[in-house]
Amino acid sequence: MAEEFRDVLDADREEGRRRAVRALLRHPLLTPTHPDFRLVRTHQGWLADWFARETGWTLHADTAVARLRKIPARHGDGTRSAQVKKNVPFSRRRYALACLALAVLERADGQVTLGWLAERMLAIAGDPGLVEAGMVFTLGTREERADLATVAALLINEGVLGKVAGDEAAFVSGSGDALYDVNRKVLAVLLVTRRGPSTVQAGELHERLVAITEDVLPDTDDGRNRLIRHTLTRRLLDDPVLYYRELTEAERAYLERQRGPLLKRLVEGTGFVAEVRAEGIALLDPTREATDLGMPEEGTDGHATLLLADFLAQHLRMYPDVPVEVAAARAEMERLAVRHRGLWRKNASAAELTVGAIHRLDALGLIHVRGESLIPLPALARFGFGEPTITGKKGA
Template structure:
């Protein structure tokens, strides 16, 4: 009986750790109001050790916030934009406003209004360097006020702000304002860099991104192997698909030697399922708890994306490695819109639907977009459908009854 109780407790502990780890992978910043925050705090020591050892990521957790400081393996992925309501990616101006808003909140009282934040941003936007970079913010249009409201929504979602009263839409229309509490401890851990951006002298974006996340590596074989392991683990945990051809020579050699032990450690800790193919590796999340972008999804956009994926998968089988022109895909989407007009939402915009579907497929590592040409990638084949082949018929079962051997 005692042994059975210990086994049950061990299994429960492992399940809780997996749930906490998956929660941090999906949302690297959790506050006490989040469902899995308690599990992260409960297993903080184990999680801290695992992330540091396997991915080189640090975990900070206290009574106010849990923050996994994830360092990406690559800086060139443009498919993971911050999003406002309706899944609209942030524009350049919204990103600038977000940074200015965080700077203003550093000096704010414990409560602020959206109007106060707008005044501070107007003062910051008067900086000649911002104007020279083409950043103009005057609050003179509804669009600019909507940008500020979107920034406020993002900060609410991350836990930096908590709404007390009012509504952002009222501010956008000019009929009201919104009041927020400022959570300084969340604000203090928001930045996830190895060094302060103000200490970086480089001006080019790629160089600045690489520098703020630069890690010191001992010039030893063990140090280089550790960095390779961290880079591969980050790719496996963060990216939908790891294609072998994207790896450097040392990375490919290390993965060939250590693939089995590495995948075992990751799958045991996360509960993911490793799918290894000739072209690469994908970690599948059966629970969906760590998945921020999935396929298929309900609604017009999800259905259209799935149908376009099926079409591109057929192109992949018929014409492997051959890119597709965007005009061809828009024409195909026009046909789909006509065929499913009774199911899809009214007045759907085919160009927007096509752009959104391609963005989702690229974010999932299923296609590559270069110079406005779309190349289907091997992982897309899982969304293709081939004709069933009847290989036998059990005695007494009618063809088509669902009991045939296929």
């Protein structure tokens, strides 16, 4: 009986650790309001060791915040922008405003208003580098104030700011203001870099991103193998699909030798299911706890995306490696919109649905967007279905 009890406790502990890993992969910054924060704190020693060994990421956790410092394996993925409202990615101006807001908050008191934040941001927005780059801020228009309100909403979501009183909408309209508490412990761990951005001299954006995040490892066989392992693991945990053809020769050779042990450790640590195919590998999350972008999803947008995926998958089966023009995808969506007009929401246009579907399929590694052409990728072939049975309300 005692041995059975220990087995149950061991199983519970292992599942708790896997759940904590999934929580951190989905939400690399957790505060005590998150339901899995206490679980992460309970297993923080094991989690720190696991992430450091498998990915090279570090974990900071205390009573106020848990921060997994995730360094991406690639810097060219433009599908994962910050967003407050679903399917509305941050613009270049919003990113710049977010950086200015964080710079101001570093020197702020414990409470700030949105109006005060705007005034201090304008005081530093005249930096010659920003002006030279064409980033001019006045916050005099409703659109610019709305962008700042969206930045504030993002910082609230991340736990940097806590709403005390007021309304961002009143600030946007010029009729009021909003008051926030500043959480300095969250603010202190928000930046994830290996080097301070101000120390980087490289010119192009991609070069700067690489410079502030690159791992410093010894130039030995062990160091090079560790870097390859961390790169592959980051892609397997972060990217929907790892395609062999995207790997370097050294990465491909390492994966051929170490695929079995590597996937075994990742599956045991996360609870994911490894799907290995001739073209690549995907780690699937049956719990969906670590999934930030799903497929399929309910509602008009989800249904439209799934139908377009089926259309592109059929094209892939019939004409491998032949692109599909965006215009052809839009024409197909127009046909689908007519067919399903009684089920889809009335204000959804075919053009809007096409843009959203293409973005989602691109983000999921199912297609590659090249100019005005769509390249269906091998993983897309797994999407196919029969005639659906419609239940629930129409026009969702």
